[in-house]
Amino acid sequence: MxxxxxxxxxxxxxxxxxxxxxxxxxxxxxxxxxxxxxxxxxxxxxxxxxxxxxxxxxxxxxxxxxxxxxxxxxMIEVSFWNPDENGVIRRNNTAPDNVSGLSRxxxxxxxxxxxxxxxxxxxxxxxxxxxxxxxxxxxxxxxxxxxxxxxxxxxxxxxxxxxxxxxxxxxxxxxxxxxxxxxxxxxxxxxxxxxxxxxxxxxxxxxxxxxxxxxxxxxxxxxxxxxxxxxxxxxxxxxxxxEMTDYIWGVLDIVPITDFPDVRNRSMIHSASNGSLMIIPRENKLVRLYIQLTEVSVDGGRIDRSKITPEIIFNAARKIISPYKLDYHYCDWWTAYQIGxxxxxxxxxxxxxxxxxxxxxxxxxxxxxxxxxxxxxxxxxxxxxxxxxxxxxxxxxxxxxxxxxxxxxxxxxxxxxxxxxxxxGRPAKDILDETGVSMEEFSKAFEMSHMFTSGIGVDYSPSALVSKPREAHQLLNEDKAADLKSDQDKPSNGVDSILDLAKNCKPGMRFPSFQVVAQAGARPWQLHHKMPSDGRFRIVVFAGDILSAPRRDLVNALGAWLAEHVLARAPKMDLSPGADPHAGTMRFKTDAAPSAVDVLLLHNSKRLEVEILRDLHETYHPFDSKLGWDYDKVFVDEESYHNGHGEAFKGYGVDPGKGAVVVVRPDGYVGLVSSLEEDGWKAVETWFERVLKMS
Amino acid sequence: MxxxxxxxxxxxxxxxxxxxxxxxxxxxxxxxxxxxxxxxxxxxxxxxxxxxxxxxxxxxxxxxxxxxxxxxxxMIEVSFWNPDENGVIRRNNTAPDNVSGLSRxxxxxxxxxxxxxxxxxxxxxxxxxxxxxxxxxxxxxxxxxxxxxxxxxxxxxxxxxxxxxxxxxxxxxxxxxxxxxxxxxxxxxxxxxxxxxxxxxxxxxxxxxxxxxxxxxxxxxxxxxxxxxxxxxxxxxxxxxxEMTDYIWGVLDIVPITDFPDVRNRSMIHSASNGSLMIIPRENKLVRLYIQLTEVSVDGGRIDRSKITPEIIFNAARKIISPYKLDYHYCDWWTAYQIGxxxxxxxxxxxxxxxxxxxxxxxxxxxxxxxxxxxxxxxxxxxxxxxxxxxxxxxxxxxxxxxxxxxxxxxxxxxxxxxxxxxxGRPAKDILDETGVSMEEFSKAFEMSHMFTSGIGVDYSPSALVSKPREAHQLLNEDKAADLKSDQDKPSNGVDSILDLAKNCKPGMRFPSFQVVAQAGARPWQLHHKMPSDGRFRIVVFAGDILSAPRRDLVNALGAWLAEHVLARAPKMDLSPGADPHAGTMRFKTDAAPSAVDVLLLHNSKRLEVEILRDLHETYHPFDSKLGWDYDKVFVDEESYHNGHGEAFKGYGVDPGKGAVVVVRPDGYVGLVSSLEEDGWKAVETWFERVLKMS
The missing domain is CATH 3.50.50.60 (FAD/NAD(P)-binding domain)
Structure with missing residues (x-):
């Protein structure tokens, strides 16, 4: 050795x-x-x-x-099939497979x-x-x-x-x-x-x-x-x-030859007595079939694996999908598993x-x-x-x-x-069949599950990284509160989010994306594209109408304050040349490494009347001695020339008259929602003091 | 050797x-x-x-x-800068750099x-x-x-x-x-x-x-x-x-350090007496500057190349953009050229x-x-x-x-x-200055040029590949007609397009793209994505309401006719496994090579009431013994679940009540617009007989 x-x-x-x-x-x-x-x-x-x-x-x-x-x-559409009164499968319902407006x-x-x-x-x-x-x-x-x-x-x-x-x-x-x-x-x-x-x-x-x-x-x-x-x-x-269950399922990836009409939809088929089948239409003409194997039994926790073959799985699928015909020439893969x-x-x-x-x-x-x-x-x-x-x-x-x-x-x-x-479960025979699963029950459960299965529903608990509003803490159950390890991890991090200011930017949930227009160059962007996974935290300043003098003064005072209290104190961080996928390889290097905290500004003034260098504090257009000013931090919520209006203030749930300051973690989850007014600034500093190694 | x-x-x-x-x-x-x-x-x-x-x-x-x-x-927006009454450059106008609705x-x-x-x-x-x-x-x-x-x-x-x-x-x-x-x-x-x-x-x-x-x-x-x-x-x-002109221009690709406010717009700057400058904002923080070199003279057709250096070009740019400041740390490339x-x-x-x-x-x-x-x-x-x-x-x-x-x-x-x-040219000093170029004249010429510069305006002359309508031939000038080499290349190919049936599918111009919804699976697609550059000709059948029995019978009769008169007679053609970029690598091979002519169908019936296999002729869902039926040829003009309505019939200029048949070349240009009715079918066959090696 x-x-x-x-x-x-x-x-x-x-x-x-x-x-x-x-x-x-x-x-x-x-x-x-x-x-x-x-x-x-x-x-x-x-x-x-x-x-x-x-x-x-x-x-x-x-x-x-x-x-x-x-x-x-x-996968856009889902079909539900159930036995009719004669036990023959029929399409019962067709529905969208995704919740509209959740994501692009x-x-x-x-x-x-x-x-x-x-x-x-x-x-x-x-x-x-x-x-x-x-x-x-x-x-x-x-x-x-x-x-x-x-x-x-x-x-x-x-x-x-x-x-x-x-x-x-x-x-x-x-x-x-x-x-x-x-x-x-x-x-x-x-x-x-x-x-x-x-x-x-x-x-x-x-x-x-x-x-x-x-x-x-x-x-x-x-x-x-x-x-x-x-x-x-x-x-x-x-x-x-x-725990494990007694349910055994098989999986087949095939290019189907079938007269089943919904084979390119996600389809859920409950047969009368042969078990259930789920069709997942795939890339490259493939479909995946999930097939309940009612004939493979779990005997005292042991399963006879020799009984699980592609032939057995395929024959089970054929029985469930009957009277439609099912055949294939290409099988790409198969397996089976025990549900648990x-x-x-x-x-x-x-x-x-x-x-x-x-x-x-x-x-x-x-x-x-x-x-x-x-x-x-x-x-x-x-x-x-x-x-x-x-x-x-x-x-x-x-x-x-x-x-x-x-x-x-x-x-x-x-x-x-x-x-x-x-x-x-076995499909319900009729409305009185309590051990069977009714189609209504199943469709409803499926619909309810969307928010969870999309991944958009993820809502992290309060911690140093997630400042929930005060009332939300009280909803935390005792167990979770006891789990929090140190003083610092206590709910709300010593600062509270003010949910009302940005109703759709919920601390612990992902910061959503809407289309905004670049102040410089007028290009429409998904705001997510200006927040790539480059390791930086972001402060999104919802500035409202910066052509109104008091608001502009407030926003610029915030800029000066952030420069001193957050950006200058946060560690500097070199970025990977590939950190911004929409800039190709960044071939030109900054003179100084940027702060680990990036600031983006969204306003809703008339774009053509705003000039970045003239109207806004340098925090919103940082200068580098080799690259000049950065014009890529200021965005407008307005109609784009060719791609419609993103309605971003509305989407984020921010009243432009009030504005808001939102802290977003490097993974895109909201850490803090605070106020644009001076009384909200300190919360931002405190939030970062608990998270970063501030100087 | x-x-x-x-x-x-x-x-x-x-x-x-x-x-x-x-x-x-x-x-x-x-x-x-x-x-x-x-x-x-x-x-x-x-x-x-x-x-x-x-x-x-x-x-x-x-x-x-x-x-x-x-x-x-x-590049979304263009700014025009001209000297004011004191000879100082001012922003004169800002406009979109593209015509809306021309393309995605x-x-x-x-x-x-x-x-x-x-x-x-x-x-x-x-x-x-x-x-x-x-x-x-x-x-x-x-x-x-x-x-x-x-x-x-x-x-x-x-x-x-x-x-x-x-x-x-x-x-x-x-x-x-x-x-x-x-x-x-x-x-x-x-x-x-x-x-x-x-x-x-x-x-x-x-x-x-x-x-x-x-x-x-x-x-x-x-x-x-x-x-x-x-x-x-x-x-x-x-x-x-x-011919060549006396105009010499320099080009610089730099990361600019400047207070010129429109440096991330395409900007056209005419200075009072130092020549013109065009700014092209580029990827990766670069901008390209096109700079007129008024001080480099063409002496009897000979240019002293030693006088053309990056310094001279940069100094010329600085003079034109003054009173704004211009500097750079990174220069990526430079050159100069003589206009001709x-x-x-x-x-x-x-x-x-x-x-x-x-x-x-x-x-x-x-x-x-x-x-x-x-x-x-x-x-x-x-x-x-x-x-x-x-x-x-x-x-x-x-x-x-x-x-x-x-x-x-x-x-x-x-x-x-x-x-x-x-x-x-030198900018006009005032309205009476006839040798100078007025801003209005320039802006207007710029706007007029969009259709040409976008490439969308390309309109090929009649030939075996482009059947213009009869009246359009008469517009052909004599010279061009004489250029046509053989009998077969004569205008209209012996068949005439009927422009009225598809007003925005003009023979000789590119077939445009609109969003349609896949009949199977409900996915919204740009129709262009179903017409990749795989070498095949396409017949697009604008079918209208196929749930109306007479229309369905007509469309299916057309399908049977195309199968016999076009598809079966056209050569077969193996496709590259990478031919459809939206299908990844096509790992599963057809049993028989497909026809060099592909048929797509667009209808506007209620999608959920149509079933491909039940309602449509097999021409619209070709069968392969290894891959089963092709579900990817039938599309609907309807509102998608999450991406709005493509309004494709409207976009293509087709009245669903009449329908149309459009032949599209492998490069996406329209070859023929014909009728859905039986009297239009023969034109399609004749068109292909002149182009393909039909059996």
Missing amino acids: TQSDSQVDVLIVGAGPAGLMLALWLSRLGINTRIVDKRTDKVFSGQADGFQVRTLEILDSFGIGERVWKEANH FTESVLHQGRMESFFLDAIAASHPHPSGSSAVKVERMVLPTSLSIDEAAADDDDAYPVTVTLRHLTEEEATPTQRLSNLSDGLFRSNLAGDDVGDMLERSKAREGVHEETVKAKFVVGCDGAHSWTRKALGPDFEMQG QRVGNHFSKVDRVFLAGDAVHTHSPKAGQGMNVSMQDAYNLGWKLGLVCKKVMQRSILSTYELERKQIADELIAFDHKFSRLFS | TQSDSQVDVLIVGAGPAGLMLALWLSRLGINTRIVDKRTDKVFSGQADGFQVRTLEILDSFGIGERVWKEANH FTESVLHQGRMESFFLDAIAASHPHPSGSSAVKVERMVLPTSLSIDEAAADDDDAYPVTVTLRHLTEEEATPTQRLSNLSDGLFRSNLAGDDVGDMLERSKAREGVHEETVKAKFVVGCDGAHSWTRKALGPDFEMQG QRVGNHFSKVDRVFLAGDAVHTHSPKAGQGMNVSMQDAYNLGWKLGLVCKKVMQRSILSTYELERKQIADELIAFDHKFSRLFS
Whole structure:
């Protein structure tokens, strides 16, 4: 055995969607990062496929959303089919698959492997960062074998308290034994399959010259799936809690040859006695079928896996969809799974080792949540780790990861529990049939679930990062309040949001996007496009009519105040040359690194009567001695020349007569809503004092 | 000297935007193609930068439009500045830079090197074509040294009548002597610089072991710029006609440090006595300045190039923009040019060797036309060559290249002649100043030019490919009519369009795009996205209300008729796996190659009451034994769930009560507008009989 030692800021275990999202964040922030995966390559077919609208917004903030949006099938409509009085399936209802006005995106479907490719491309294209970190590369066929934390050093900002041993496998050792060919390995990675890490270790142990290295890391993140090695390495205190059901479902990705009329809609079919089928229309003429396997029984917790074959699954689908005919020539993938909901009891250990994605929550795939919630775990964690490594943000903020994401996992499990039981249940025969599921009940539950499944409904609890209004704190249940770890994490961070000022910018929820017009150049933009995931916090000043002299004076006084009390005190932060996806590669460097806090201004005066340099304080058009003034911080809520009116003040729920100041976190969630008037300014400063390492 | 021989369908000389556009077309069509360039690499800064809306539509049809659209600066607004009564420049007017409603794109700016990268990426990503052709690669440092055409074989479909000798250069031989560094080579590639091919040949001639090869080609296309070697090789009959002016202009690409308030608008500044300046706001904080050099004189046709330096150009800009201050830290590129307009007298020789782009038209760059018209030359030629090589289309159609593109070049030259004189002229001192250019005159000319500069105004003359209505033929002037070469090319192709049926689908002009809703799946689409550049002709059936029984019967009878008279008789054509950019890579192959003619249907019945398989003839949902029915050919003009109403019938100018049948060429231009009624069907068949190799 050969041996070597090294040191890294963040070590990511697992290169699925969660691990890759984290690696992308960290490479954009210029953090010294490694990402290892035990497998030989990425996923080429099957697995997850659903993209929720919030996920698309997040991917768009990194400049890769449009690749998914372009290739994916956009799922627009859903059909519900139920047995009629003769037991024959009939279309009962057709409805939109998305809530209107929630986002500029709609739910979309594309297989996980394409997503992984987009991440890999974006990580590879990450330009040399001014901080000098080298490009992140996925190291495949690498398996961790031990992990320890020097807890005494956990509170030292400069320490590398986590030690991990990594073993480098050969291709043969890294290839799972059950993975023979694409079609015969349907149960590979299913929750009906066992963990294969033991096998891998066993096979590599005997080899002469096996290479192991010891890595010392500031932080380690386990994105290593349902059988998470990292979770197990953290000891018996870390466990998955929840239960499995007796429901077994099969999955087929096929190009269907069928006369079923709604095969390009999302369709929910409850048959009279053969179980349920869900159709998910996919990219590339594929559809995914989720098929209830009523004939596979769970015998005392054991399932006879030999009974689960593509033929059995396909025949079950044919029975459910009858009298329509179903056939196929191409089958891209198949699998089966047992429905169950489990969630980890801890998401981190001493805020030095973290768990994300399937490593801390597993559930049924039919609502298309898994990959989304996993990527969003990593999206929540990435900037926090990055800004702590850069010493821009206080380390205590890391405790908000578990606070925020365990809450979401719990909500997901509760949702899935309800939804999968409704869908696996027998359809009601008539109105008196109480054990059956009525179509009305199901349609209603489906509709209610939109806000949750879209990801837009996420509403994080109060913490140093989320200042809720005073009355909202009182709604917090006792348990959650007790969970908050330090004085600093107490609800409201010592400052209260004033919800009325920006009714649709809710602290803890994502800051929405509306079209605004650039003051300089008149281009219409989604405001999200001016808030890319570059690691910066943003103060959005809803200025109202800046051509009214008192308002202009107030807004400029705020600018001067922010310059002195926030921007000058906040740490500076070099930006990645690829940080703004809509600027291409930023080839021209600033003379001085910008502040970690960025200020955007939205007004509603007549654009042609405003001149940025003449009318506004320099906080709203910062000067750099190499690049001149920045003209890209001031926007107008007015009709664009060719793209209509974004009605942004209305959309954000801000009365232009009052204005508002909204603090947005680097992940796009609202931290604080405060007043444009002088009495609201201090809250902004206090908010940042609790979060950043202010000078 | 070593020697080798080979054979190729199409040899492209020159890998600038025109050559790369052609290479992309041919690789999508699976044509055996080579592309050679004498330079060592692509352009990294400077050169062309303007993207007109039609160009963006074309790039989008290949799936690369959104890369330009995302990185480019969208130019939305234009400001006009003129001297006031004291000779101080003042903003005189501000106006939109684009005509509203013309296209879903607006004029955009990005440097040519990025465009070349996008082409190279797209060509490299061209998947192995079913026809078995290998991927196209740009061969750099390759210079043609001789060209001959065996004219006796020019009419033989299977012949390779063009022989070209190619010399492979070393890097040193291929590096132009005047290209020393980025900033000192400002006049490299300017029209003030001489041709360097002679130098290159001289340098390589002496070398021992220089490698030459003889290539026999079906077709050769010279996309080799203003000094076109190919044009010269065609002999003295091929000449550029036109004149140079005495106006010299400089160009600077800088990141400006300025208090000029409109620096992020397109700005036209006429100073009182220091000449004119145009500001083009660019991507990446750059702006391009076009600066009139009033102090550089043209002495008897000779220009003292040593007087043209970045300092002189910058100082001229400072004087024009005064009293505003102008400075910079970053300069990305500079050059200078002499205004002139020249156009080639022939665009092809025996339809075996063709010229495209700067090789046949040069003019001043300020209207942002050069790269666009060049790419559009190649876009016009690419599918014609490709379909002739595939024996799908009749070879005689190739004569439409010169007919269509020489017309556009002539219009471009006339436009540029007028525009550049207006812009280089001295501003009028007052209303009585007749030799000066008044602001009103200039603004008006600028506005009038939009339709032309957008590229949307292109209106090709009648030919086998363009059936104008009968009355329109009479407007054709005698000269053009005499130019038409064969009986078959005569106006109207023996069939007449009926303009009234589709008022905004004008034969010879591009088929516009409106949002429609997919019958299956309810997704809103731009109809252009269902007409990608895959080499197929399209018949768009404007069906109206197909739930009315007589109309449905008529539409289905048309479907049966088209199946027999057009689809079955048209050649079959394998599609590239990347042919539909919105489907990702088409991984699943059809059992049978589809027809070269594709049929799309647009109706305006209630979508939820229509079922494709039940209500429509199979022509509108073709069946493939491996892929099942195609659900992607039927669209509705109705309100979408989340994206409003496309009002497509209105947009296309079709009365749903009457309906229409429109034939669209593979490049998106309208070929024929005919009637939905039985009396219009025959025109469609006749149109295709004149164009395709029908069985």
